[in-house]
Amino acid sequence: MRQQRVLTGITTTGTPHLGNYVGAIRPAIEASREPDVQCFYFLADLHSLIKNQDPELLRRSTREIAATWLACGLDTSRAVFYRQSDIPEITELSWLLSCMTAKGLMNRAHAYKAAVQSNQEAGQDDDFGITMGLYGYPVLMAADILMFGADRVPVGRDQIQHVEMARDIAQRFNHHYGDHLVLPTAVVDDEVAVLAGLDGRKMSKSYGNTIPLFLPEKQLQKHVNRIKTNLQEPGEPKNPDESTVFQVWQAFANPGQREEMRREFAAGIAWGEAKRRLFELLNEQLREPRAHYEELMAQPALIERLLQEGAERARSYSRPLLARLREAVGLRRVDA
Numbered sequence: 001m002r003q004q005r006v007l008t009g010i011t012t013t014g015t016p017h018l019g020n021y022v023g024a025i026r027p028a029i030e031a032s033r034e035p036d037v038q039c040f041y042f043l044a045d046l047h048s049l050i051k052n053q054d055p056e057l058l059r060r061s062t063r064e065i066a067a068t069w070l071a072c073g074l075d076t077s078r079a080v081f082y083r084q085s086d087i088p089e090i091t092e093l094s095w096l097l098s099c100m101t102a103k104g105l106m107n108r109a110h111a112y113k114a115a116v117q118s119n120q121e122a123g124q125d126d127d128f129g130i131t132m133g134l135y136g137y138p139v140l141m142a143a144d145i146l147m148f149g150a151d152r153v154p155v156g157r158d159q160i161q162h163v164e165m166a167r168d169i170a171q172r173f174n175h176h177y178g179d180h181l182v183l184p185t186a187v188v189d190d191e192v193a194v195l196a197g198l199d200g201r202k203m204s205k206s207y208g209n210t211i212p213l214f215l216p217e218k219q220l221q222k223h224v225n226r227i228k229t230n231l232q233e234p235g236e237p238k239n240p241d242e243s244t245v246f247q248v249w250q251a252f253a254n255p256g257q258r259e260e261m262r263r264e265f266a267a268g269i270a271w272g273e274a275k276r277r278l279f280e281l282l283n284e285q286l287r288e289p290r291a292h293y294e295e296l297m298a299q300p301a302l303i304e305r306l307l308q309e310g311a312e313r314a315r316s317y318s319r320p321l322l323a324r325l326r327e328a329v330g331l332r333r334v335d336a
């Protein structure tokens with residue numbers, strides 16, 4: 001039997017933070033160590049063009065994110081790790097799928113609807129600032145997924161709809177042209193923590209409340225000290241389940257350490273002390289990958305080589321499938 005294929009994309013915008021690590025990078029790397037799966041992880045740089053139109057920023061972000069995954073221990077001899085724009089078959093497939101995608105389906109995409117709504121609220125034209133890239137985003141994402149016959153697509157909740165759209169599009173394609181595409185399923189892992197940020201809301205670049213993953217030690221400490229707490233005094237029992245400090249602790253601690261910190265909270269640990277311990281815990285776990293990250297960032301040619309090798313492996317899957325699909329839709333030689 002064919003191995004289960006797991007695939008996910010990482011949009012190359014911004015600098016990875018602790019929330020990305022806990023919510024996406026760490027579980028994906030763990031999954032890639034399981035014996036019976038073939039993982040495809042890629043840098044979604046074509047998707048990032050929708051929002052990021054600064055060429056130098058795009059390049060830097062791609063380099064940082066690639067280095068982050070490698071530094072966190074992704075083994076590229078197991079997982080196929082590549083850059084979306086290195087796989088021309090994806091963009092070609094995206095067109096074939098566009099011609100099988102109802103415009104009405106795209107009208108219902110959350111990201112597009114949110115953009116229209118915020119235009120309406122601002123008294124703007126519905127289409128203000130909306131590109132075809134944003135509108136067709138789910139089709140490109142469907143191509144990413146269907147190109148590699150992914151069975152499972154681990155994503156955050158906000159992306160479930162896109163995976164379901166990929167499934168709809170694949171069904172329509174298969175119905176019309178024959179059974180060529182694997183129908184994917186979104187997987188959302190409830191065990192995976194959604195990390196809170198400095199202000200207690202979900203850690204997210206758009207809220208400006210993140211702790212970047214590979215900050216120098218001193219900076220890391222400063223950020224941890226900025227985590228918002230209430231005004232309870234040392235000695236007052238504190239509720240761990242309402243504390244961002246505890247929430248972040250929990251995402252990095254082992255079960256014994258979690259229990260111990262719960263007891264410390266009940267015993268009234270001072271916020272300053274709790275933060276000091278949190279910093280120690282984070283620093284201990286991040287020290288090694290941070291050093292590895294810095295080494296990699298100093299050798300962009302090595303990162304590039306790994307990405308090129310990943311692209312070659314990825315294309316050994318994408319080329320034959322695209323050839324088959326071209327044949328299926330009738331893009332054929334005229335003399336055959």
Ligand code: TRP
Nearest residue numbers: 007008009010011044047141144
């Ligand atoms: N849209 C995803 C995000 O913003 C990234 C992405 C692009 C993706 N292509 C994908 C995720 C294919 C899973 C599968 O997070």
